[in-house]
Amino acid sequence: MKENRIGVYICHCGGNISDYVDVNKVKEAVENDEGIALSKTTIFACADSNQKEMVEDIKEQNLSGVVVASCSPKLHLLTFRSVSERAGLNKYNYVHANIREQVSWAHSDDKIGATEKAIQIVKAAIAKVKLAEPLEPITVPTVNAVAVIGAGIAGMRAAIELADAGSNVILLEREFFIGGRIAQFDNLCVSNETGKELITRLYNEVMSHENVTLYTGAELVETSGSVGDFKIKIKVTPRYINSHCAKGELQKAIDVCPVKVPDEFNFNITDRKAIYHNYPSEYPQLPVIDMKNCTRCGECEKVCSSIDFSQKEKIIESNVGSILVATGFDPYEPEVGEFGYKTIENVVTLPQFKRIVHYAKDKLLYKGKLVRNIAYIYCVGSRQLDGENKYCSRYCCTSNIYAAITAKKQFGNINNFHFNRGIRTYGKQELLYDESSRMGDIYLQSFEDLPPTVESVNGKTVVKINDYLTGGKELEVEADLVVLVTGMVPRKDNSIEKLLKIPKGRDKFFNEIHMKLRPVETVIDGVTIAGACQGPKNIMESMNSALAAATKSFSLVDSGELAHEPIVAIVNADNCTYCDLCSQACPFDAIQMIEYNGKSIAEINNSTCKGCGMCIPVCPTNALDLTSFTDKEIFSMIDAIANHS
């Protein structure tokens, strides 16, 4: 058995500990214990000067293990591990004892009791360090490639960044055309750019990178493996049109197609054919045949040689080190009858209004009638009193005010009435609100529990409100068009969420680990999130999160290997009978069944195991243990505490 030469440091934490714990008494209680080579108190163990002293102590005294009794290991475990390493001692021969959060801060009313508890905790740490084994980090090789799910603005921006930095990128878009929601926007606020221009810019940049492979009509259907090396399967639906074709012929094919279906790209305010493209932002510049609605009449084939119904669905397999999810949002779809939606003819949503303005020429017409008075009803689908969506959708106030100003400038003679619940044009967006007020837009605010109403009266659409700003007076506006300012909701299609097991927050958007510390990471190692799939965002905010997520994903795949904590579960093959209880208890899918010496046993995947210990207590044959927290170590700690008290 090795000779123990243990160094113990008791930290005052500048009074944080020593005001309530008698640190000298703690030192005295342990200094004569077996195996203790040195014990000291220190004002601030983490101070540079003390760290240097510790390094010298470890070297000079040839220490075999170190204990620092100080604050939470969350704060300084890594600090003192690195001290040990610098002194040539394996960092897993360092044990941290928390006598601040667990002792002095918790028991500031009982100094004697606090000191006793600190002694027990330090004795337990000494017991553990005596049994501690030197360990080496587990390294796993990483594939320098990232799968980006979703080729909207966030996904494309992340793809460009990753490619610039030097990773290979597989960019997947479920739709046949890239650009996501921004493709449906015209002028974008705080710039003179249109959605189409922004998307064109990003698309051209994506296509100029040799290390980005874009798949459209593509869905992620299967993943396995873990951070550093995910195996992914992609299903690619064909366009049924060969890429090389004469444009004139294709237009003829579209013209002759007899099928008419509502055009989702235009939020159903127009129709499209079964062979179609998303005017105006059509990237890749090749139409597609929508097989769900195609009747296979063959008319298109007659006029166009590049139609090819023999194209088959393809499955592509690849390996990536990280997966960046940028699946975006859906606009809230109001219930039938919600503020007259689908029950009163001239009630539309904000996304529909934008498409209506897009198609209008010099006059704003809706269903053939001239539009002069527009009533905008805010917070539809957001900040719901009764519904599930308690959150604010963040972008809609600004987006709507901008749309209203744009319509007024473009068509003149428009009266805008904003039925709002308190305008949230935060930051510099305030200037738009100011501009709209100066242009004569009317703002009416409803009471929180008394939303405005939309009624059809003698063929006229009337919006009524009890206006907060005029002492609750009932006011009404006869509107030619009612625009429901709909917010953002998570995508209806939840296939990615199910496949990758990304947790969702209260608002049902994807959840980050920590809003401030790890805002683009999920609890699934190697899976990052960007853009509005994480919560409502405007374009700039989506871009920031896309770039941040790209940085994170890149840092995971760039170095060629990842080092994991070697604190993982271990299986005793002799005891294991593979009952499967451990794998059911594992939250990380890190346990598999393997055949070993003619029997089935559990095997731990060291790159996914987090060392959480959930599997240990469920094992009926005691075949599992955890490195650095072995049963032996834990029992010795309990003994140390029990023996002292």
Added chain:
Amino acid sequence: MENHYKELSYDVLVVGGGIAGGEAALNLANIGYKVIIVEKELSIGGKMILLSKVFPTLDCAACITTPKISEIDRHSNISIFTSSEITKIEKKAEYEFVAIIHQKPRYVHIEDCTGCQLCEEACPVNVEDQYQYGLVGRKAAYIPFSIASPRVAAIDIENCTLCGACERACPTSCIDFTQTDEYFRLKVNSVIVATGFKLFDPLKIPRYGFDRFKNVITSMQMERQLAPTRPYNTILRPGDGKMPDNIAYVLCTGSRDKSVGNPICSQVCCMYSIKQAQLLMGALPMADITIYYLHIRAFGKGFNEFYGQAQEMGVEFVKGKVAKIKSADNGNLFLRYEDFEDGIVKEAEHDMVVLSVGILPNMGIDDVFDGEDLNLDEFNFIQQSDPLASPAKTSIEGVFVAGTASGPMDIPDSILSSGAASAEATSYLRRIKS
């Protein structure tokens, strides 16, 4: 002078060691770039390290900041220069910036100081503590604040009487009055500007009576009163030390106000005021809290729910613009305000008033650029040259902006914008090779 410069060379210079600069530096250091952070204060951590808890999760700010700070501090790819300012940045060519760093003497050898605070005890000079926003005093020999990084003493030479008491008290003899200004010439390939923000000075609105009425304080002073390292260990009104039981918040102090030259919304004041109101209800369970607001901007993830929570807890929200604050003999305050709901001018009495001051740009960073201009927007924040596609880009290629240097934003948005700045810097640096 020229030959006194010490030469330094790094991949990236990060100007400002707040949470935005620190995050950007960490991102870059983690992928192998050598980064230098230049911070004008004595400690890194910026404004965030001084906050109490942060919305909407009510995490303790120190608990988030200090592990991040220690990670930055011990990162082998990051060097930190505190009490240092950049006086010049010249772009010689693409990927080639030369900056001059002016490091002011701390009169303490950082490596030797243990932070024992014996010098503080010995020092006979008392002055206002800037890190407690003037709520209490400090010595001329002092540790900036308890969780400062580095947590070592500094001598405030302007107020020091050179009595020598600190030198005699110091057990490691680390106090050194012979230290002088040092200058470094720094070569870097790219620059990230993360110079943060300053708070609106409420003296510019005399009708609110800040400074004249001691019980009118700023939100940052309330933040310090609520922090774990708070000066009074409870909430007191500074005028007479009474525990307040009827506190008012005046939102949009210095924001959305053309009369003080700041028409924009500061983006964080609604939320930090709602947060403080919730914390106050915990600290002073009997106190009434009233928030006077124009619009509540609870727009971020979980913000609106947090606002709802405050309403349920009983925080009073009054939609109204406060015109004037008067003081009574007992130190209480009368707020004259326009009540929007009733459409009339009213007056209300409170025993303490918190001015929710807004965010203004930290000026001056554009002046240090030589040759090429770093453009500012109309509010003197750093202009983003391509806000929609590349929000971190500025008018100078290779110079990127992170955090509130480009406009008001909250902590999560600052962190994301730092991610953007470090990403842009990475791809800029990668282009050196090609």
